[in-house]
Amino acid sequence: MLSLPPMNEYFKSIILQKTGASSLIEKEIIQELWSGYGKIIRIGLENTSTKSVIAKHVQLPIHKNHPRGWNSDIGHQRKLKSYKVESKWYASYSQKSRARLPHCLTIENHDDEVLMLLEDLDEAGYPLRKRSVTWTEISECLNWLAKFHASYLDEKPDGLWEVGSYWHLETRPQELKVLDDPILREAAPLIDEKLNACKYKSFVHGDAKLANFCFAKDDQVAGVDFQYVGGGCGMKDVAYFIGSCLNESECERLEDQILDTYFNSLQSELEERNEALEKEWRSLYRVAWADFHRFLKGWSPGHWKINSYSERITAQVINNL
Numbered sequence: 621m622l623s624l625p626p627m628n629e630y631f632k633s634i635i636l637q638k639t640g641a642s643s644l645i646e647k648e649i650i651q652e653l654w655s656g657y658g659k660i661i662r663i664g665l666e667n668t669s670t671k672s673v674i675a676k677h678v679q680l681p682i683h684k685n686h687p688r689g690w691n692s693d694i695g696h697q698r699k700l701k702s703y704k705v706e707s708k709w710y711a712s713y714s715q716k717s718r719a720r721l722p723h724c725l726t727i728e729n730h731d732d733e734v735l736m737l738l739e740d741l742d743e744a745g746y747p748l749r750k751r752s753v754t755w756t757e758i759s760e761c762l763n764w765l766a767k768f769h770a771s772y773l774d775e776k777p778d779g780l781w782e783v784g785s786y787w788h789l790e791t792r793p794q795e796l797k798v799l800d801d802p803i804l805r806e807a808a809p810l811i812d813e814k815l816n817a818c819k820y821k822s823f824v825h826g827d828a829k830l831a832n833f834c835f836a837k838d839d840q841v842a843g844v845d846f847q848y849v850g851g852g853c854g855m856k857d858v859a860y861f862i863g864s865c866l867n868e869s870e871c872e873r874l875e876d877q878i879l880d881t882y883f884n885s886l887q888s889e890l891e892e893r894n895e896a897l898e899k900e901w902r903s904l905y906r907v908a909w910a911d912f913h914r915f916l917k918g919w920s921p922g923h924w925k926i927n928s929y930s931e932r933i934t935a936q937v938i939n940n941l
Contacts, residue, residue, distance in 0.1 A: 627661070627677055631728065631735045638726045638737060639673060641665035647672065657699055658733075662740065672743055673725065676736040678703045698791050701781075702847035703734055708779035709846045710736060713823070718889065719767035720746075720842040746834035746842045753830065753865050755874075759881050760841045761833050761861060765825070766885035768843070769854035772823035773890075773897075777851040783816060784824035784850025785860070787915035795918030807938045808914050814907050814941065818853045820897040826850060828857040829864035855901050855908040858882055863912065868929035879905060910934040 627646065635644055647664040658678040665672060680700075710724035722738040729735075741747075750757060777784070789796065789812040799805045825832075826848025834842045862871055862878055883898050913930045916923050 627675070627735075628730065628733070630730050631675070631677065631733070634726065634728050634735065635663060635673065635675065635737060639665050639670055640668045641670075642667040650674070653678065655695075655699065657703070662742075670740075670743070672740045674722065674738040674740050676706075676734075676738065678734040678736075680732050694791075694794060698786075702786070705780050705849060706845075706847045707734060707736065709849050710738075712779065713772070713775075713849070714846070716771055717768060718771045719764045720840070721846075722842070722844060741834045741842050741844070744842075746836050746840070748835035748837065750830060750833070750835055757835065757839055757841075758862075758865065758878075760835075760839050761828075761830070762858065762878065762882045763885045764833070764841050764843055765828060765854065765857050765861065766882055767889055768825060769822040769857070770886055770889035774821065775823060777823060777849070780823070781826065781848060781850025784826040784848055784852045785856050786827055786848040787912055787919075788812075788850075789911070789914070792915055792918070795915055797918075799914065799918035800921065801917055803938060804914055804917065804934060807941060810941045811907060811911050811914065811937060815853055815856065815904060815911055818900055818904060820853070820894075820900055821851050822854055823849055824852045824854060824856045826857070828861045830861070831864070853901055853904050853908065854886070855905045856911070859905060859908040860912055863909070863925055863930075868927040872929050875905075906933045907937050910937040 632644060635641070643666045645664045645666075647662045650660040650662055652659045653676075657680065658676070661675045661677060663673050663675050707727050707729075711727055714721060714724060722741055722744075725737040725739070727734070727736050753761075781788070783790065789808055796805060796808055799808075825843065825846065827845055828843070832843060832845045834844060836842075858878070866874065879902055883902070887893050887898065909930065910933060913926070913934045916925055916930075
């Protein structure tokens with residue numbers, strides 16, 4: 621793991637100024653950012669009503685160190701853009717979300733570093749992280765996604781990714797090139813086009829895996845990590861989330877229940893029912909699943925998420941193109 625330098629004094633002074641604290645302490649590194657691009661730190665505060673805040677401190681690495689060996693300028697530029705997108709998201713869009721997420725106290729740029737100062741969701745009542753989930757917890761996450769998508773229906777993603785999600789085909793030429801599945805490789809642009817041509821668009825979270833949800837003791841959820849927010853069909857988030865927390869037999873057995881739960885929540889968030897949207901997005905659930913499957917097979921051919929359910933769905937999608 622890369623050794624990251626401590627936070628600079630400028631950022632420390634900003635944190636004290638924004639929180640009104642007399643002093644601070646770096647309590648713990650919650651995680652180092654992917655490929656050594658910085659860290660997320662819990663900051664303890666003295667003599668202020670807020671006990672702690674979260675600092676997402678982005679620092680450009682001297683040596684690129686991708687965990688799966690994908691070191692390239694394409695990857696570097698994608699990562700740089702992702703932090704610009706997240707900064708823009710918190711500055712211009714996050715306040716409109718009906719889905720719970722951390723409040724942003726400030727965003728500061730200094731030299732080649734960025735500080736995003738965020739509410740500590742642990743302190744706000746969302747201290748739990750889950751590695752496995754009950755149906756109730758899955759339902760709450762689907763409700764969160766429905767609220768999120770309803771908040772940004774028909775909005776233009778200015779300053780965000782034009783097409784949201786970290787696996788979007790246009791940003792993943794290397795993974796497509798090495799994809800050892802010629803039928804899927806040839807179909808990939810058509811799958812991408814079908815998703816992007818949908819009439820009804822919102823913002824997608826773009827990385828809505830289970831690890832990016834924080835749970836309260838009553839199962840309410842809040843979402844984090846907005847580096848890949850952009851335009852698109854909400855099914856991309858739903859398919860990706862489900863793939864992150866259920867095995868293949870559960871994905872198949874619960875498919876109708878998953879979609880019914882999500883769309884019941886989405887319709888209740890809209891000013892009036894939109895049957896056309898639901899019909900279009902339901903028809904794209906499996907297309908979204910195939911789109912992520914394409915990325916995964918190129919990026920990490922031995923990944924545990926590559927299974928017979930995904931293969932069957934992808935084959936059906938390709939046959940229907």
